[in-house]
Amino acid sequence: MLEYWNPLMERMPVDELEKMQEKKLKSLVNYVYQHSDFYKKRFDEAGVKPEDIHTLDDLKKLPFTYKSDLRDTYPTGMFCVPNEQLVRFHVSSGTTGKPTVVGYTKSDIQAWNTSLARALTSIGVGRGDIMQVSYGYGLFTGGLGLHYGAEEAGATVLPTSSGNTEKQIELMQDLGTTAIACTPSYFLFMNEVANQHGISIQNDTKLKVGVFGAEAWSEEMRARIEESTGIKAYDIYGTSELSGPLCTDCQFQEGIHMWADMFLLEVIDPETGEQLPDGERGELVITTLAKEALPLIRYRIGDITIINKEPCKCGRTHPRIMRILGRADDMLIVRGINVFPGQVESVLMTIPEVGEHFMIIVDRINELDTMTIQIEMTDEAFSDKVNDIISLEKKVQAALKNVLNLAVKVELVESGTIPRSMGKSKKVIDNRKL
């Protein structure tokens, strides 16, 4: 299946990619400075001029852009082109405030389609495939984005949009859908409905690939989907500010390929704004290198991830981001050190004696922050020698200290005592009165 949409671009040596990014960054800062009052003002306030940017390293001189900037300049105050050059708007729902409006020039739409065509090709979707787009069509970017992306990749699109699940399954069978794009939870629901009607996705349909996103999902969910339906499940990343769903992981499922000719990635410490070295977990910051209508400079997208710049087994050289580990908003600051619950989880999951349930308890005792990690004793880990249990606590403590750089207390509690939840589980109790 090792096929590429644009092999020269996708396998370009890293140093050449970076040279290209540097060139694009320089012209981008000139472009936004000239075409957007918003960016001109931002740059001037930060005391930075386009001519100060020579190398990729100079990126950190530029001010950040925030989601709130898009809201504050509602509807089109950040756009760099006049409205008559736009071919489309999308509007994101305003669950956390005013809606945000994104505009696209013809070339923005083309870049979006190209990004998706590369991504879909990397997971074996193209000519001969029938892609059912079960994301909502309309103001939301998912439906129309995948629609044109899949067409660009050469697939035949079945634009079912979301809802009317029985009809979706009927069409899937009658037209021989081979690939589907929707949220992972909608797909699981679809599978449930199919089963209720005695239809097995695995045996009674031709579906082989799912492209899932628009909500957080885990590797465990991926395994469950693949096992219960026999398809390969891929992760897609993107937000409306960046155009929409854009990039996926490849057949090796080891991180999402973020096209370097379109995006410049950084990972920062959400608190200080300092860039973190590659491989460290932090807040993703994206600079768009191929957008005309609404270019974003150092956009604080808020997702927590790790950048991996190692070329992938598939031959693609573009940086990858690892599965989104949460939102910057989840971050705790304990004794001045940033801690993400996801970090604690990933450390704990590497220790075989530790079960899947844990709780982080933060408190302030005598003006000092304390962090206690409660983990449940498991049948496998239990020894009736006190020393064995204490050494397990110490082992967990050392592993956490190593990653968090913070001394934490580890407390083993009886199994079944950490609260379970049907939905998103609560992992942190912060008792500090700040």
Add this chain to the structure above:
Amino acid sequence: MEEKIIKQISLFAENKPGRLANIATNFRNAGINIRAFTIAEAGDFGIIRMVVDKPDLAHEVLHDAGFTVSETSVLGVEMEDVPGGLGKIADVLGDQNINIDYAYAFVTKTEKALLILRVNDIEGAIKVLNSEGVKLIDMADIQEI
């Protein structure tokens, strides 16, 4: 040799009110008698160790009640309830380089003291204690205490 091994029930308990009462209630309902009992306390948690008349049932009952519980092989050594009784046992094992992980003792109705031992080499310990004429009790003895 096997019959000289006693099944001790060990369980993990957080150091908080009501845990012991919960265990006691479960045992009462299941008709299980505790013969020997100790708590090793370590800050936030404790390990409760018990010799009971029906260890398999006790394990099942506690497990079903949600406890993390295990059966551990220990030795029951019968000692004269006189000064020097414990010293002799410790000497014999020490000479053979057998380490006592933990021990606890109780006095029976028959004016003997019973010592429960967990050692790092249970078969070696049985051999050496037998050869020294030390009486080891078995599960049948436990029923009758």
